[in-house]
Amino acid sequence: MTSNANILIVGAGMVGLAAANLLARDERLTVTVVDAGKRPEFAIDDDVSLRVSAIAPGSSTLLSSIGVWQQIVEKRVCPYTNMKVWDAAGHADGPETLSFEAAEFALPQLGFIVENIVIQDALLHQLEHTDAAIHFDTQIDSIRRDGDRYEIELQSARKFRPDLLIGADGAKSFVRSCAEIPVRLWQHRQKAFVTHLRPGLNHGNTAWQRFVSDGPVGLLPLQDGRVSCVWSTTPAKADEALAMSAQQLSNRLTDISDAVLDRLTPEGPRGAFALESQHAERYVTAGLALVGDAAHAIHPLAGQGVNLGFADASKLAQTIFAELDRGESVGDLPVLRKYERARTGANQLMLSFVDGLNRLFSTDSASLAQLRGAGMCAFNKSGPVRNHAVQVALGIR
Numbered sequence: 560m561t562s563n564a565n566i567l568i569v570g571a572g573m574v575g576l577a578a579a580n581l582l583a584r585d586e587r588l589t590v591t592v593v594d595a596g597k598r599p600e601f602a603i604d605d606d607v608s609l610r611v612s613a614i615a616p617g618s619s620t621l622l623s624s625i626g627v628w629q630q631i632v633e634k635r636v637c638p639y640t641n642m643k644v645w646d647a648a649g650h651a652d653g654p655e656t657l658s659f660e661a662a663e664f665a666l667p668q669l670g671f672i673v674e675n676i677v678i679q680d681a682l683l684h685q686l687e688h689t690d691a692a693i694h695f696d697t698q699i700d701s702i703r704r705d706g707d708r709y710e711i712e713l714q715s716a717r718k719f720r721p722d723l724l725i726g727a728d729g730a731k732s733f734v735r736s737c738a739e740i741p742v743r744l745w746q747h748r749q750k751a752f753v754t755h756l757r758p759g760l761n762h763g764n765t766a767w768q769r770f771v772s773d774g775p776v777g778l779l780p781l782q783d784g785r786v787s788c789v790w791s792t793t794p795a796k797a798d799e800a801l802a803m804s805a806q807q808l809s810n811r812l813t814d815i816s817d818a819v820l821d822r823l824t825p826e827g828p829r830g831a832f833a834l835e836s837q838h839a840e841r842y843v844t845a846g847l848a849l850v851g852d853a854a855h856a857i858h859p860l861a862g863q864g865v866n867l868g869f870a871d872a873s874k875l876a877q878t879i880f881a882e883l884d885r886g887e888s889v890g891d892l893p894v895l896r897k898y899e900r901a902r903t904g905a906n907q908l909m910l911s912f913v914d915g916l917n918r919l920f921s922t923d924s925a926s927l928a929q930l931r932g933a934g935m936c937a938f939n940k941s942g943p944v945r946n947h948a949v950q951v952a953l954g955i956r
C-alpha cells in the first residue's frame with residue numbers, strides 16, 4: 560500500500576515536534592510524524608529528569624506561538640535571571656568574569672531551564688489536537704530517492720512518498736545518511752557528565768559556568784533548589800564520575816566549580832554523553848530538508864543546540880507557508896534553498912564561536928590564560944559588541 564502524505568517528519572524530538580505543530584496548523588498540509596523510540600511520558604510527580612535545556616527567550620516566544628509555553632511553565636521550569644562565566648585562572652567575582660543580568664536587556668529573565676521531556680510532552684499533547692498522524696515505535700526500513708522525491712518504507716511495509724521529507728532525527732540522522740549528505744565533524748575529545756546536585760548556597764536563579772582546562776562545568780538552576788550539572792571533560796574522567804561514590808563525586812564537583820555554591824551534594828540520576836560538533840554540508844535536496852541536530856550538533860557549553868533547532872523549524876515553516884501562498888510545491892529545491900540560505904550562516908557562526916570558545920579555554924597554557932583574561936575584560940567593556948552577542952545568544956536578534 561502506498562499512502563501519500565504531504566509532509567513526513569522523521570523524529571519526534573523537541574525540534575521535530577515543534578516543526579510538526581507549526582506545519583499541522585495549515586490545513587493545506589497533511590503531516591505525519593514517525594519516531595523509532597517510545598512515546599515520551601511526563602508525570603508531574605516524576606523527579607526532575609536528567610536532560611534539561613536552557614531555553615532562550617526567542618524559543619519561549621516560538622513555543623508560545625505554538626500554544627504550549629503556558630503549559631510548560633505550569634508544569635516545571637526554572638527562570639534564570641543572571642549568568643556568570645569565569646575562567647579557572649580567575650574567580651566568579653573577578654573583573655574578567657562575564658556577568659549578565661536580565662534587567663540590563665530589559666527582560667524579566669535571560670531564559671528558563673526546562674526538562675526536555677516537559678517540552679516534548681507539551682508539544683505532543685498539542686499535536687494530538689491537530690489532524691497530524693503520530694507513530695512511535697516505528698522503524699524505517701529504507702529511504703530511497705525516487706525522481707525528485709523520496710520513498711520511505713517502514714518495517715511494517717507501509718510506504719510514503721511525501722512532497723517533503725523532514726529529517727529531525729538527531730545527530731546520527733538516518734535521513735541525512737540516506738540522502739548522502741556529508742557532515743563536517745569537530746571532535747572535542749570530551750564527554751558531558753550530567754547529574755543533579757543540591758548546593759550548599761542558594762543558586763540565586765543564576766546559570767554558572769567555570770572553564771577548567773579539560774572543559775567547562777555548568778551549574779543550571781532547577782525549580783526545587785537543586786542545580787543541573789553539565790561537566791564537559793575527558794571521556795575517562797566522565798566515565799570515572801559515573802562510577803564514583805556520592806562523597807567522591809561531591810568532592811570532585813565542589814572542587815571543579817571552585818565551591819561557588821559551597822558544597823555540592825549529588826541528588827539525582829547520572830549520565831554521560833559523547834560530545835561532537837558537526838554541520839551538514841547541505842540542509843536540503845529536492846524533496847528533503849534537515850532540521851535541528853540532524854543538520855547541526857553543537858557543544859552544549861552555550862546552551863544553544865535546541866534553540867538553533869527551534870529557529871530552523873520556524874524558518875522552514877515560514878518558507879513553506881510563503882511558497883504555498885505563491886502556489887509553489889513545498890518540496891521543490893529552489894523553495895527549500897530559501898530555508899537553507901536563511902539558516903546555514905547563523906548556525907555556522909554559532910558553531911564556530913562555541914567551538915573556538917571551547918578550544919580557547921581548554922588549555923593549560925599560562926600565556927593563553929592571560930590573553931583570555933584580557934579578552935574577557937575587553938569584552939565586558941565593549942558595550943554594543945557585548946550587547947549584540949548576548950542578544951544573538953538569547954534569540955532576540
Ligand SMILES: Cc1cc2nc3c(=O)[nH]c(=O)nc-3n(C[C@H](O)[C@H](O)[C@H](O)COP(=O)(O)OP(=O)(O)OC[C@H]3O[C@@H](n4cnc5c(N)ncnc54)[C@H](O)[C@@H]3O)c2cc1C
Nearest residue numbers: 570572573574595612613728729851852862863864865866
Ligand atoms: C549534555 C547536553 C546538554 C545540552 N544542553 C542544552 C541546552 O541547555 N540548551 C540547548 O539549546 N541545547 C542543549 N543541548 C542540545 C540539545 O539537547 C539538542 O540540540 C536537542 O535535543 C536536539 O533536538 P532534536 O529534536 O533535533 O534531536 P533529538 O533530540 O536527538 O531527537 C531525535 C529524535 O529522532 C528519533 N530518531 C532517531 N533516529 C531515528 C530513525 N532512524 N527513525 C525514526 N526516528 C528516529 C529519536 O528517537 C528522537 O526522538 C544539550 C545537549 C547535551 C548532550
